[in-house]
Amino acid sequence: xxxxxxxxxxxxxxxxxxxxxxxxxxxxxxxxxxxxxxxxxxxxxxxxxxxxxxxxxxxxxxxxxxxxxxxxxxxxxxxxxxxxxxxxxxxxxxxxxxxxxxxxxxxxxxxxxxxxxxxxxxxx
Numbered sequence: 300x301x302x303x304x305x306x307x308x309x310x311x312x313x314x315x316x317x318x319x320x321x322x323x324x325x326x327x328x329x330x331x332x333x334x335x336x337x338x339x340x341x342x343x344x345x346x347x348x349x350x351x352x353x354x355x356x357x358x359x360x361x362x363x364x365x366x367x368x369x370x371x372x373x374x375x376x377x378x379x380x381x382x383x384x385x386x387x388x389x390x391x392x393x394x395x396x397x398x399x400x401x402x403x404x405x406x407x408x409x410x411x412x413x414x415x416x417x418x419x420x421x422x423x
Contacts, residue, residue, distance in 0.1 A: 355398075355410050356387040385413050 358378025370376070380386075385397040388410060398410040 351390050352392070354389040356389055357400075358386075386410060388412070 358380035360376050360378050362376075383399075385399055387394050388396040388398055394416055396412050396415050398412045398414075401409050401411045403409040
């Protein structure tokens with residue numbers, strides 16, 4: 300009786316469970332992803348050419364349209380900043396830093412960064 304039960308069990312066993320592991324072909328070793336050699340940086344080359352809108356905001360002012368239409372050459376627009384206060388550096392309409400106006404190359408203006416805005420840096 301035991302032999303009959305054993306035979307019945309073997310007949311109900313799925314065929315894949317009866318395959319000898321030695322008959323299987325060995326698995327191919329997993330390929331390692333290609334790594335960039337030092338100095339190549341091909342993965343970043345695509346983003347280095349992306350243009351960003353960078354603005355330096357000296358200050359802001361609000362005025363009614365009637366005052367705006369009255370502006371002429373020589374008109375002065377009062378801003379919300381004082382002389383010596385840092386200016387805002389905006390990238391794609393988002394403030395990323397503050398800095399001070401400096402003179403560079405004769406009569407040209409530049410901005411010396413004073414601080415990077417903490418909200419701009421994300422924990423990734």
